[in-house]
Amino acid sequence: MELDLDSYKQFHKTHFHPLDLKIDIPLFEKQMEQYSLAFREWGGPRKNIGRYGLPLLNQNGSLHNNPEPACYPLDIWNKENPDNKLWYPLMAEPTEVLNLSCFDPIEDIKEYMLRSCVLKWNTGANFVPHTDQTTPTEVIRLWGTNDPDNMSLRFDKSGKYVHPFDVPNTDHDLIPVENVEAGRLYLIDTCMIHDATASSDNVYQFFIALNIESLVTVASLKM
Numbered sequence: 001m002e003l004d005l006d007s008y009k010q011f012h013k014t015h016f017h018p019l020d021l022k023i024d025i026p027l028f029e030k031q032m033e034q035y036s037l038a039f040r041e042w043g044g045p046r047k048n049i050g051r052y053g054l055p056l057l058n059q060n061g062s063l064h065n066n067p068e069p070a071c072y073p074l075d076i077w078n079k080e081n082p083d084n085k086l087w088y089p090l091m092a093e094p095t096e097v098l099n100l101s102c103f104d105p106i107e108d109i110k111e112y113m114l115r116s117c118v119l120k121w122n123t124g125a126n127f128v129p130h131t132d133q134t135t136p137t138e139v140i141r142l143w144g145t146n147d148p149d150n151m152s153l154r155f156d157k158s159g160k161y162v163h164p165f166d167v168p169n170t171d172h173d174l175i176p177v178e179n180v181e182a183g184r185l186y187l188i189d190t191c192m193i194h195d196a197t198a199s200s201d202n203v204y205q206f207f208i209a210l211n212i213e214s215l216v217t218v219a220s221l222k223m
Helices: 005-011 025-035 074-080 101-112 212-221
Strands: 016-022 051-058 113-121 126-130 139-145 151-156 174-176 184-188 194-198 203-211
Touching (some): 016 212, 025 101, 101 113, 139 212
Antiparallel strands (some): 016 184, 126 194, 139 184, 139 203
């Protein structure tokens, strides 16, 4: 099952929409302490810029994969590993991290989750302007952060939809999202050009993908 462009736009009436899902941030941060050494440096060509990931769902449910494809841009992973190409439906095994009590508030969506991670960024860590997918698509995405004051998420002012391979390497007119609530999960339109930057250490993001069977549930959670 896939969403075509019209169906995708109908579901994403705005590029960033709050959901009735909220993670207890003090509890989350406390429980992340025991996994501080399990975070992997985010894969791809841009190393040593303070970006790390911890898989919630991956290919085999293990936290000991090295490298960890779930903490990698999948287009780059597939280019570098042509004999082991992966996509979201192939990365649906929960790791032990998803069973932590801090994630109990998202119980209603766990059955729909595909390749998902907790991101941990330090000062200056960023994603440059990009898109994560195009239509038709098998996934929708949710996003949140523990520290909105130090996490900038911006979207293209004109709402451009661009294939991930075709995002121009030029200046972009981007507008920051405002009034983000710590721990709140948001339905996010990642077909639209966007970027992200951390301005402090230990800034976490919830980087969640859901299959299309989640649409009814997610629609019921829109605030």
